Amino acid sequence: MKATPLRAEALVRESRAEGGANQRLRLFVPGFGGFAPGQFAMLSPGTLGAAERFDPLLPRPMAIYRAKAVEGGAEVDVLYKVHGRGTALLAQARPGERVRFVGPLGRPFPDAPRGSLALLVGGGTGVASLYELAARTQASGGARVRVLLGARSAEDLMGRDDFEALDVELVVATEDGSLGERGLVTEPLERMLDAEPDAIVYACGPTLMMRRAADLAAARGRRCLVSLENAMACGFGVCLGCAAPKAGGGFALVCRDGPVLEASSVDWERLAG
Amino acid sequence: MSDVDLRVDLGGIALRNPVLTASGTFGYGTEFAPFLDLRRLGGIVTKSLTLEPRGGNLPPRIAETRGGMLNAIGLENVGVEAFLREKLPALHADVVVVASVFGTEIEHYAEVARRLSASERVAGLEVNASCPHVKSGGIEFGQNPNLLAELVRAVRRASTRPLLVKLSPNVTSIAEMARVCEGEGADALSLINTLQALDVDIETRRPVLHNVLGGLSGPAILPIALRMVWQASRAVAIPICGIGGIGTAEDAIKFLICGATAVQVGTASYLNPMAAGEVADGIAEYARRHGLTRIADLVGTLELPR
Numbered sequence: 001m002k003a004t005p006l007r008a009e010a011l012v013r014e015s016r017a018e019g020g021a022n023q024r025l026r027l028f029v030p031g032f033g034g035f036a037p038g039q040f041a042m043l044s045p046g047t048l049g050a051a052e053r054f055d056p057l058l059p060r061p062m063a064i065y066r067a068k069a070v071e072g073g074a075e076v077d078v079l080y081k082v083h084g085r086g087t088a089l090l091a092q093a094r095p096g097e098r099v100r101f102v103g104p105l106g107r108p109f110p111d112a113p114r115g116s117l118a119l120l121v122g123g124g125t126g127v128a129s130l131y132e133l134a135a136r137t138q139a140s141g142g143a144r145v146r147v148l149l150g151a152r153s154a155e156d157l158m159g160r161d162d163f164e165a166l167d168v169e170l171v172v173a174t175e176d177g178s179l180g181e182r183g184l185v186t187e188p189l190e191r192m193l194d195a196e197p198d199a200i201v202y203a204c205g206p207t208l209m210m211r212r213a214a215d216l217a218a219a220r221g222r223r224c225l226v227s228l229e230n231a232m233a234c235g236f237g238v239c240l241g242c243a244a245p246k247a248g249g250g251f252a253l254v255c256r257d258g259p260v261l262e263a264s265s266v267d268w269e270r271l272a273g
Numbered sequence: 274m275s276d277v278d279l280r281v282d283l284g285g286i287a288l289r290n291p292v293l294t295a296s297g298t299f300g301y302g303t304e305f306a307p308f309l310d311l312r313r314l315g316g317i318v319t320k321s322l323t324l325e326p327r328g329g330n331l332p333p334r335i336a337e338t339r340g341g342m343l344n345a346i347g348l349e350n351v352g353v354e355a356f357l358r359e360k361l362p363a364l365h366a367d368v369v370v371v372a373s374v375f376g377t378e379i380e381h382y383a384e385v386a387r388r389l390s391a392s393e394r395v396a397g398l399e400v401n402a403s404c405p406h407v408k409s410g411g412i413e414f415g416q417n418p419n420l421l422a423e424l425v426r427a428v429r430r431a432s433t434r435p436l437l438v439k440l441s442p443n444v445t446s447i448a449e450m451a452r453v454c455e456g457e458g459a460d461a462l463s464l465i466n467t468l469q470a471l472d473v474d475i476e477t478r479r480p481v482l483h484n485v486l487g488g489l490s491g492p493a494i495l496p497i498a499l500r501m502v503w504q505a506s507r508a509v510a511i512p513i514c515g516i517g518g519i520g521t522a523e524d525a526i527k528f529l530i531c532g533a534t535a536v537q538v539g540t541a542s543y544l545n546p547m548a549a550g551e552v553a554d555g556i557a558e559y560a561r562r563h564g565l566t567r568i569a570d571l572v573g574t575l576e577l578p579r
Contacts, residue, residue, distance in 0.1 A: 005307050007546055044544070054492040054520065055340045059544050086337075102308075102546065233335055233342060234543040236307075238300035240346045241335030250328055251349075270331070 003034045003104055005236065010101040012047065013075060015093040020156040021082045023091050029101050032074035035064050037133035038227055038260045041103025042235040043078065045086025048098045056086045058233050061255070063129040063204075064104055065159070076101075079128040079158050105235045106259045109133050109202055109225055112143035116198045121189055121213050123150040123205025127158040129227045129259070130204055138168050143200075146171065146192065150185025150205065154178040186212040193220050201225070203263070207272055214263035224263035228271075230254040245270035277560040278567040279553075281315070283535045284460030284512050285435035286397045288315035288369060291568060292525065292553040295516050295539030296321055296373035296399060296439070297346070298490075299549075301360035308546035313553055315535060316369030318463075319356065321401045322389070324381045326352035336472055336481035341491030341518075342540060343470055345484035348375055353385045361394050370394055371437065375401040379424055383431040390432040400428050400459075403441030403466035415441030415466070418453045425457035437514065439463040440505070442494075447501045448508035455509040463514040463537065464505060465498045490540040492518045499531050506532025506573060520548055522555020529556075532573040 010027040018024050042059035065077040082091050093099065112118035118137050120130045127149055137145045146169040151157035153176045163170050171188050172180030181188060186209060193199055193216055203213040204227035217224035232242035237256035245267035246252050252261060279290035294302075296318040302311055311317060329349030336343045351360065356372070364370060372389045376382035382400065389395045402424060403415035414424045425438055438454040440447060442465035451462055467488025472481045480486075498517020506513050515533030519525050520541035528536045541548040560568050 007308050042544075056337060057340060057342055057491050057540070057544065058337050100545065231333070231335060231337075233344075233540070234546070236546065237304045238298065239335060239344070239543050240329060240349050241332075241344065243329060243332050243334060243349075245331070251332075 003036070005103055005105050006031055007100070007102045008032070009048065009098045010076070012093045012095050012097045012099060014095060015091065017091070018079070018158070020153075022156065022158050023080055023082060023087070025078045025080070025090065025093065027076045027078070027099060027101065028070070028073060029076050030073040032067065032076060034069070034074070035067055035104035036108030037136055038109040038129055039064055039104035039106050040235070040259060041076070041078070041101055041105065043090065044100035046089030047093050048100060056089065058086075059100065059102065059235065060086050060090070061229070061232055061235055063227070064132070065128050066132050066135070079125070081125045102235060106255055107257065109227070109260050111140075112137055112200050114142045116200050117144045117146060117196045119146050119148065119189060119192055119199050119201045121148045121150075121185055121201060121203040121205070121209070123185055123209040124156070125158065126203070126205030126209070126227070126229070130202065131159055131162055133202060134163065134168055135166055138166055145169065148173070148185050148188055150174070150209065152176060184212070185209065186216065189213060190216050193217065193222060203227070210263070211268040211272070214266070214268065218264060225260055226263045226266065227259045228254045228261060228266070229259070277557050277565060278569075279557055279560070281534050281569050282512070283435070283514060284397070284437060286316070286369065286371065288535060290315045290553045291529065291535035291556065292549055293318055293371065293514065293535060293537045294542060294549050295537035296401060298539040298542050301356065302368065302370070303360065303363045305542070305546055309550045311368045312365060313550045314368075315553070316371055316396065318371045318399055318537060319360075319373050320350050321348050321373040321375035322350055322353045322356050322385055323348065323375050324353060324385055326350065326355065331483045333481060333483055336487070338470075338472055338489065339493060341489050341493035343472055343482055343487035343489055344467070345482045345487040347484070353388050357388065357392055361392060364394070366394075369396045371397045371399050373399045373401050373439070374428065379427045382424060383427045386428045386431040390434050395434060397435035397437060398428070398432055399437040399439050399463055400424065401439050401466070403439055403443075415450070416444055418449060421450060422453050422457050425454050425459055429458040435460045437461045437463050439466055441466050442497065442501055443469045448504050451505040451509045455511050459511060461512045461514060461534070462505060462509065463516055465494070465501050465517045468494055468497065490518070492520060494518045495524060499527055502528055502533050503531040503575065519552065520545070522552050522559060525552050525556055526559055526571070529568070529571045530573075530575050532575070534569070534572050
């Protein structure tokens, strides 16, 4: 179920480095009424000072990792990677400071069919979009869940402890072999797709990873959902900046039509530019 | 609060307060329903509407710059018919709707204006003569006084509704363009549209936008917009709607002082979907603090050095 988005000044509860360039942020969002797996929020690029901040200007879209209802709102967790001015400023956030928050936004992941095997494939920061999906699918008992996490190295891998605590089947692949299988996470995915006729794929990560997951699923006639990332100014369908090319022509707005899209609806050739 | 009269008349459009939303930054209004009661605003200006739906440019379409952003969306819109059929009826009857009109040929502008004018819900038209990122149309009209005159004349003939012309800042003399529009029967002017601009990724040596050039908006352009509004307001008698980098009430008040009868909030709505409402509230607060009973009395009160 999609919750109505709200705009709020969120309070920083906790902000810490998690290995590599990874950061974990916990916000208290007043009035926050829940979200569906795959939805995201727009966060201001750094905390709000005494005066309005206009540089960096635009908020950053971030997957909502998980949320816990508390008195007057919710504690919302966000995992992200420092890779530019906005995220570098956000990483300086200290408890008690304020962050502008708009969310939850976007179209969530559809539920896995009863009796299916949900293969959740995350690479890099894409892992952050999948935690809640794994948790809820596991809790519902309607489908089996297997999580495949990929990163360059063990240090870069996001959220591993949280996934381990979920008691789902977990497969890890790192490009340098420092943890789990050496190689790309799409390699174990290919083996599992061959072995599991009832699999449905949920992928979020680098474009090349999602494209490979989409191709592997399509070649075996399996459904694949992807959660796209894109720069956007608003997050709710008005700036039209986050257009992604659709198969057969035209564009989907990542913020409004996505971020979760059927992999078969994406024009991967044009998306890669 | 009823102590300050915030009403203004923008070329025949009665506004409950002087704050509108800028075309292209507010969709068709309905997208803001979760965040803002649109009846708190003077009005909204829609995304520019064309005769047929348009798909827009290839990505990347936007990029952040210092204190601003570049865009080259390509005037993606649902087209005038879908707007009238699906978007307009979804807005509350008390929301003042100004429809932005665009075309690649003068006849197309006129036809879009004609169709919009058939709806009682369209309070006025804003001719987009200035969009700088479409190869055919747009920039030519706004940059050439003869073409601009021809365009305004054609739309004026096509509609009796209050007619605003949105001017391009990419000109040598904004005063000249303002006078051209006034001479052809425009009821008001909106300015400025985005400034034509470029940014580059030095790692790839590529432009940041697929379209190469884009329009610069956001706080970075405010002083330029303010200068142009002031110059235009001295050149014409018709009212001016000030646009350019407005994100706070303080920003908007500067425009009123420099001669704008109303203002439009643009890019700020992206980062804060409640921005336009907050600007309206802040203007009322300012008026109270300065003992103004009518906000219209603030318009054009810039004190120049003797």
